[in-house]
Structure formats: structure tokens, C-alpha cells
Amino acid sequence: MSVPRPLSFAALHRRELARDPWTWAVAALLPLTALSWRTLAPEVGVMSVFGVAALLLPPAILALTAPRLARRSTWAFWGSLTLRPAGAFRGAVIGATSGLLLPLAAGGAAAAAVVGAPAPAAAALVAAVGAIVVAYGALAGLAAAVTLEPAKAVALGAVVWGVGVVAYEPALVALAVLLADRPYEPWLAALVLAHPLELARLALLRTLEVPVFVGPTGLLLERWWGQAAALWAAAAALLGAGALTVLAGAWLARRSR
Amino acid sequence: MSGAVRRLALVAVAFAAIVAPATAAAVPEPPRTHVLRPDDPWPTLAPGDEVVLARGTHRGPWTLDVAGVRLRAEVGAVLDGGGAGTALTVTAPGVRLEGLTVTGVGPAADLYAPDAAVALFGADGALVTDLRAHGVTAGVHVEGAADVRLAGLDLHGDGRGPGVTAYLSPGLWIEGGRVEGFLDGAYLERADGALVAGLEALGNVRYGLHVMFTAGPTLRGNRVAGGGVGSAVMYGRDARVEDNVMAGHRGPMAFGLLLQEERDALLRDNELAGNTIGLLLVAAAGATLVGNELRGNGIGVLIDRAPPGSAADATSVTLTGHDFRGNAADLAVADDDAALVLRGNAFDRAPPLDLDGDGVLDLPFVATSAFAARAARQPDLMLLAFGPGIALWQRLEASVPGLRAAAFADPAPRLPARVGRADRAGWGAAVAAMLLAGAGLAAARGWS
Numbered sequence A: 001m002s003v004p005r006p007l008s009f010a011a012l013h014r015r016e017l018a019r020d021p022w023t024w025a026v027a028a029l030l031p032l033t034a035l036s037w038r039t040l041a042p043e044v045g046v047m048s049v050f051g052v053a054a055l056l057l058p059p060a061i062l063a064l065t066a067p068r069l070a071r072r073s074t075w076a077f078w079g080s081l082t083l084r085p086a087g088a089f090r091g092a093v094i095g096a097t098s099g100l101l102l103p104l105a106a107g108g109a110a111a112a113a114v115v116g117a118p119a120p121a122a123a124a125l126v127a128a129v130g131a132i133v134v135a136y137g138a139l140a141g142l143a144a145a146v147t148l149e150p151a152k153a154v155a156l157g158a159v160v161w162g163v164g165v166v167a168y169e170p171a172l173v174a175l176a177v178l179l180a181d182r183p184y185e186p187w188l189a190a191l192v193l194a195h196p197l198e199l200a201r202l203a204l205l206r207t208l209e210v211p212v213f214v215g216p217t218g219l220l221l222e223r224w225w226g227q228a229a230a231l232w233a234a235a236a237a238l239l240g241a242g243a244l245t246v247l248a249g250a251w252l253a254r255r256s257r
Numbered sequence B: 001m002s003g004a005v006r007r008l009a010l011v012a013v014a015f016a017a018i019v020a021p022a023t024a025a026a027v028p029e030p031p032r033t034h035v036l037r038p039d040d041p042w043p044t045l046a047p048g049d050e051v052v053l054a055r056g057t058h059r060g061p062w063t064l065d066v067a068g069v070r071l072r073a074e075v076g077a078v079l080d081g082g083g084a085g086t087a088l089t090v091t092a093p094g095v096r097l098e099g100l101t102v103t104g105v106g107p108a109a110d111l112y113a114p115d116a117a118v119a120l121f122g123a124d125g126a127l128v129t130d131l132r133a134h135g136v137t138a139g140v141h142v143e144g145a146a147d148v149r150l151a152g153l154d155l156h157g158d159g160r161g162p163g164v165t166a167y168l169s170p171g172l173w174i175e176g177g178r179v180e181g182f183l184d185g186a187y188l189e190r191a192d193g194a195l196v197a198g199l200e201a202l203g204n205v206r207y208g209l210h211v212m213f214t215a216g217p218t219l220r221g222n223r224v225a226g227g228g229v230g231s232a233v234m235y236g237r238d239a240r241v242e243d244n245v246m247a248g249h250r251g252p253m254a255f256g257l258l259l260q261e262e263r264d265a266l267l268r269d270n271e272l273a274g275n276t277i278g279l280l281l282v283a284a285a286g287a288t289l290v291g292n293e294l295r296g297n298g299i300g301v302l303i304d305r306a307p308p309g310s311a312a313d314a315t316s317v318t319l320t321g322h323d324f325r326g327n328a329a330d331l332a333v334a335d336d337d338a339a340l341v342l343r344g345n346a347f348d349r350a351p352p353l354d355l356d357g358d359g360v361l362d363l364p365f366v367a368t369s370a371f372a373a374r375a376a377r378q379p380d381l382m383l384l385a386f387g388p389g390i391a392l393w394q395r396l397e398a399s400v401p402g403l404r405a406a407a408f409a410d411p412a413p414r415l416p417a418r419v420g421r422a423d424r425a426g427w428g429a430a431v432a433a434m435l436l437a438g439a440g441l442a443a444a445r446g447w448s
Helices: A006-018 A021-037 A042-069 A072-080 A085-114 A119-147 A150-166 A168-178 A185-193 A196-208 A215-225 A229-256 B003-026 B370-377 B379-384 B388-399 B421-444
Strands: B033-036 B050-053 B056-059 B062-064 B070-073 B077-080 B088-090 B096-098 B101-103 B116-121 B127-129 B132-136 B138-143 B149-157 B164-167 B173-180 B186-189 B195-197 B200-202 B207-212 B218-220 B223-225 B230-234 B240-242 B245-247 B255-260 B266-268 B271-273 B277-282 B287-290 B293-295 B299-304 B316-320 B323-325 B329-333 B339-343
Touching: A006 A042, A006 A085, A021 A042, A021 A085, A042 A085, A042 A119, A042 A150, A042 A196, A042 B388, A085 A119, A085 A229, A119 A150, A119 A196, A119 A229, A150 A168, A150 B388, A168 A185, A168 B370, A168 B379, A168 B388, A185 A196, A185 A215, A185 B379, A196 A215, A196 A229, A215 B379, B116 B132, B132 B138, B138 B149, B149 B164, B200 B207, B207 B223, B245 B255, B255 B271, B271 B277, B277 B293, B299 B370, B329 B370, B370 B379, B370 B388
Parallel strands: B033 B050, B050 B070, B056 B077, B062 B088, B070 B096, B077 B101, B088 B116, B096 B127, B101 B132, B116 B138, B127 B149, B132 B149, B138 B164, B149 B173, B164 B186, B173 B195, B173 B200, B186 B207, B195 B218, B200 B223, B207 B230, B218 B240, B223 B245, B230 B255, B240 B266, B245 B271, B255 B277, B266 B287, B271 B293, B277 B299, B287 B316, B293 B323, B299 B329, B316 B339
Antiparallel strands: none
16 A cells, blocks of 8 residues: 555545535625625625634634545544644645635635625735634644644634634723823734734735724834735734644644553 | 175175195095016005016015005016025005016014015004015014905915914904915914915915804805814814815814804804814814715714813804715714714714604614714724624614714604616616626536
């Protein structure tokens, strides 16, 4: 029996995710929810689509990918061969993420069309949806590697989603209120820049030229980024996802020993 | 003819014979026309004379101190101020300047005493038409002159001084023209009853139109765009701001229009678009806002507190018939003492529930949120606008009656206009279906 290479694991998982009808159902959610914003200005529609994508897609991505990546018996089988488990697992994570990427990006594009976004805004939205998929695909991989149990992996990812998406911005507001009489701007800037999805959102706002870059922090970001906000956000999402994927592989390899 | 009538006629003839020569001697000379060529000396003028500037560059600076003089520049005639002081200073009433082109203005950029292309001191009733001055420190300075009219200005500054500055100039009219690239496009102070109409104020470093301490000013049909700050009407009363476009003012302190400590202002049918803040109200008591369009702003309308120590009344404002579209936040109130009445406004975010089809929505709409109010106090937080966590928070706030800022609700909002919406939605849905069908088909055929 020949030992499969990491690329084979990538192709296997990509195909599995791309052919899953639930993947397409999730993708269809984006244009369907966008129908309720078709009366808004395109910029607001695009930002609303991004907001709902950040809320809906991570749990769906976790539910679709984590169980497939956390199959303990599968990895035990491959681990018993001469396969390098870290590389194989990373390949699987990359494959699963890329299997989601096209359908969900298509869903983002369809949603952009529904809200009447012009081409640059639509492209930016697709890229931002891609950033969500890449980030949470990698996170699902790490959760799977850490737990190797589908339910626990999904639960762990959901906790990170709850903290990182649902509670993150209200927490930033609370922090700003608490530190209102102190120079809170550096903290705010650091906490926004440290979060790949916040970066993606800000890049989207910058691309759409929504005039929300006010105050010292906004001014600083606008000057610092110039016209390259999208590149910064893309780089941050890819680097963050890459780091999580590398960590996931290393974790699984450690468990295999 | 009776004897009495004959005697009366004789007396009249005699009177005419005595008085007529004296009367004839008092008739002034008719106005003269002086054609002035480059390097000609400045002529001696009498009231009502006309000076025609012939083509070519005339060396200034000049002072015009004879009443009623008409200075008319032929095409190609240029007044060069010599790079020091104001190029042409007028100190007499009733002067008319037509078609003048000015260069070589001095460098002083003082808002109240700039080196300008033309300065009018006490020149009541002066008329300046088609003045052209590019690359100057300031365009026109009016001081202590009533009923001055400036029409068709074409002024382009170097960003340091004002385009038009007027002080103690009641009844000033500025009609048409363009002021671009100055510190302030037009700065009016104590210019009661002033009218600024049809003016384009573009890319000015600070304010486009700036009116201070003035009763009854009117800003009508102007276009102010791309400035560093916006336009402001402050510390006056009874301002009318109508049919203006104020757009594209972005930055930490930028707005379309600021009303600060301005009583009983009327804002009607203005378009405030793409500004960081569309309309900023600070202690604007008795303001009436009707039919303005607030589109694509960071915050559509922001009501803020007066600065500490101000004795001005808090903002009390009625907003009727507005169109709020595509703003990150439609309304933010950071003044706890503000009194706000909303009636018949259209909000693109309002649930479009209109069962009886009368164009009035069936549910009240709260156009603000706790996040918007907080962001108004701490502007850095606007960075979080449209974030998923904030969206969820606002949705929760809108869904729980106890959390809503019900005092800022429009009880009967209008259905937003549907311009182009059906087409867009139709095409969008079609494209969406095609994209999804194509991608799904690819997957089903074993895409890998």
C-alpha cells in the first residue's frame, strides 16, 4: 500500500467539502439574507452582508470541517503508517478550507450582486468572506487537532467565535468607556489590528470609502494604510491562518508520538 | 385770456429768465470714459466716470476713492498688485468692478486683514462682477460696507487666506462663481441679511462657507465639496440654508454643515452626502429641518453638547421629511438636554412595513442606538461600525423595547424612495442564481 502524500489529503478533503450539499446551502444563505438589505445603499448592504457572514459562517465552517478533521480513528490509522502526520493534517486543513472557499466566495459574490454592489465593492466583499473562511478553517483545524473529537472541536471553535466575534466589539466599547478619561486609543488600535476579521472589516470599510475613520485612531489607520488596506488585511488573514495550520499540524504530530 | 392770468404768465416768464442761467451753471459734467492702457498713469476721476482697462498687464496696487466709478476690464486686461498688499482697494460707495483679472497679491493671510485681490472698505453698494484671481492669498475682502454684491467670482487660492471675507457688511450678496483652494471659501462675520447663492466652494482647507454672528443669513443653492472641515453657521439667528449640496468632507473634525449656537435656523432641501458627519448641531435652539437628504455619511445627524461654559440653550430641533440613506449611523445624540422631534422621515433601515399602502410605515422607527451615542462621544469607536458584534448589539437593542431610545423615534416614518431598486434587486438575484448554479454544477460534475 502506497503512503499518500499531504497533497492527496488536501485534494481528498477539498473534494469532500466542495461536494457536501450543506456547503452550498450555507453559501446560499448569504444571497438569501442579502435580500433583506437590497433596499439599502450598496455600501451599507455590503457591510451588512459582511456582518452576517462573520456571524453565520464561522459556526457553519466549524460544523462542516471540524468533524471531518477530528476523526480520531482515521488519523490513528494514517499515523500507524510511515506517514508524517503533521504534513498530512496540514494538507487536510488546507484542503478542507479550500473546499469551502469557492462555494462561500460564490455566495459572497451573489450577495454582493443582490445588494447592488459595484465591482470593486463586490470583489472586496468576496475577499473578506474568503478571509473569514480561511481564518475559521484554520481554527477548525487547530480545534480538531487539539481535541480529536468532533463535538469538542466544534464546541471549542464556537467558544472562540463567541469571544472573537460576538463579544469582541462590545468588549472593545466597554474598554473604551472604562478608559474614556485616559489615552485608550493605542489599546483600541492594537486590539483592532490584532484581529484578522476586524482588519478585514476595516479594509472593507476603507475600500468602500465609508467615512468612519474618525478620531486619532481612525486617522492613524487611514494614513498608515493608504490605499493598501486590503493587502494588509489579506496578509494578516493568511499569516494568521497559516500560523494556526502550522500549529495544528504540530499539535497532531505531538499527539501521534 | 383774462388780465390776472396774463399777469401770472408774465411773472413766470420773468422768474424763468432770472433763474434759468443759474440752474444751467449747476449741471455737472457728464461722466467721462477713460481708456487706460498698460503703463498709463491713473487718471483723475470724477464721480460716475468709467475706466476701461485695455488689454495687457497694469501695474498696481491701486486705490479707488471716487464714488460711483465703473471700472471695466477688457478681455486680457490684468491688474498686477506687485506682490505687496491688496491689489485694488476701494473706499468709495457705488463703485462697479467688471471683469477684472488680478494677480500679484501680497502674502498677508490674516482672516480679518488679508492681502486680497480686491478690498472694499466702506464701499456701500459696490458691485463686483466676474472677478478672476488665481493663486492669490485672498480673493475679496469686504469691511464696513453695506449692500455689496459679488457676482460670478472665479477665485483660486493658495490655501492660506480666505476666498471672500466680509466683516460688518450687512446686505452682502454673493451670487454664482467659484472659490477654490482657500483657507475658508467664504467667511462672513456680522453680515446681517447676507445672501450666498449659487456659489461653488471646493477643496478649501478649512470651511467652505463660514458664517458667524450674523442675523438672517441665507445660503441657497451652493455646492460645497471636498473641504477639510465643511461649512458652519454659528452664533447667529434666523439662518436659512436651502438647496445646497455639501459633500465629501472627511476627517476627524469634518462635517457637511455645522450649526452651533444658532437660533431658529431653517434648513430645507439640502443634500449632505459622503461626509464624516452630515449635519452637526451644537446648541442649535429652535432649528427646523425639512426635506434634507442625508446620504452616505458616517453619522447622518449628530447632536452634540455645547462647549463647557456656554450659556446657549440646548439644541431643540424638528426633523421632517428627510431621506436618510446609506449612513453608518443615521442619528446620534450626545446631548442629554437636546429636544428632538422626528416626523415623516424616510430611513433605509426602517422595516418597510406599509400594509395600507399609504407610503407611511406602520411601525415607529428609532433611528439611533446606544452605540451611535457612545461613538458620538468617543469618535474612535466609529471604527467598529458595521462590526458583527455591534450589529448584533443594535439588533438586540431594537428588539427589546426597554433598551430603545424611544425619545428619538419617528412615529410615522415614510417609505424610502425606490429609485432603481427593483432593477438592482432583479439583476442581483439573477446573477446570484447563475453564480450558485454554475458553481454547484461544477461541484456535481466532479470538480476537484
